Amino acid sequence: xxxxxxxxxxxxxxxxxxxxxxxxxxxxxxxxxxxxxxxxxxxxxxxxxxxxxxxxxxxxxxxxxxxxxxxxxxxxxxxxxxxxxxxxxxxxxxxxxxxxxxxxxxxxxxxxxxxxxxxxxxxxxxxxxxxxxxxxxxxxxxxxxxxxxxxxxxxxxxxxxxxxxxxxxxxxxxxxxxxxxxxxxxxxxxxxxxxxxxxxxxxxxxxxxxxxxxxxxx
Numbered sequence: 001x002x003x004x005x006x007x008x009x010x011x012x013x014x015x016x017x018x019x020x021x022x023x024x025x026x027x028x029x030x031x032x033x034x035x036x037x038x039x040x041x042x043x044x045x046x047x048x049x050x051x052x053x054x055x056x057x058x059x060x061x062x063x064x065x066x067x068x069x070x071x072x073x074x075x076x077x078x079x080x081x082x083x084x085x086x087x088x089x090x091x092x093x094x095x096x097x098x099x100x101x102x103x104x105x106x107x108x109x110x111x112x113x114x115x116x117x118x119x120x121x122x123x124x125x126x127x128x129x130x131x132x133x134x135x136x137x138x139x140x141x142x143x144x145x146x147x148x149x150x151x152x153x154x155x156x157x158x159x160x161x162x163x164x165x166x167x168x169x170x171x172x173x174x175x176x177x178x179x180x181x182x183x184x185x186x187x188x189x190x191x192x193x194x195x196x197x198x199x200x201x202x203x204x205x206x207x208x209x210x211x212x213x214x215x216x217x218x
Contacts, residue, residue: 003025004069006073007075014039017045020044020045020186022044028045030063052092052095064099070107071109074089082128089129094139097136111185114154118131154203155174161177166206191216194216199215
């Protein structure tokens with residue numbers, strides 16, 4: 001099984017790549033800088049140099065062809081301004097989804113954000129971010145050619161993962177370690193019965209595999 005990850009050098013993506021490699025899967029991560037490649041190789045993933053802010057849909061589709069699943073885990077990052085929320089958190093997500101359709105990759109998992117909403121009001125950078133993520137999610141949900149699952153984690157932490165989560169349509173706000181987000185993503189990639197679901201994720205009491213199975217097919 002080959003999984004292509006957008007934002008391949010991100011904190012969640014590197015964790016996911018290690019998990020996928022441990023399962024014996026072939027993971028490839030899209031990166032913007034060649035010097036990031038060593039970190040991906042150390043995680044067991046193949047680095048693919050491609051900038052989603054400047055690439056064409058056909059270039060991205062070429063990177064996706066032959067994949068069994070695609071994961072959008074890219075983000076402009078906390079230090080970026082409103083412009084890059086539009087070009088990365090929205091624009092790159094839309095491009096990656098459209099490219100997956102063109103490449104014939106049906107399974108598509110998105111790392112979104114709790115509170116993402118295309119109708120979110122406000123002019124602060126975080127407001128723009130939530131609106132951009134919401135608009136990107138709406139675009140993905142409108143693509144019938146994708147078996148999509150949208151994951152909306154709560155406040156991300158670098159605490160060690162517990163493997164215990166709460167995964168539901170609506171969880172309410174709360175923290176969740178990036179380790180556990182990656183573990184849920186790995187499970188979602190493997191669980192196509194979660195297609196069509198938008199799920200919130202926070203720390204909880206259910207083992208990751210149990211939490212994913214409990215929402216599958218709903």
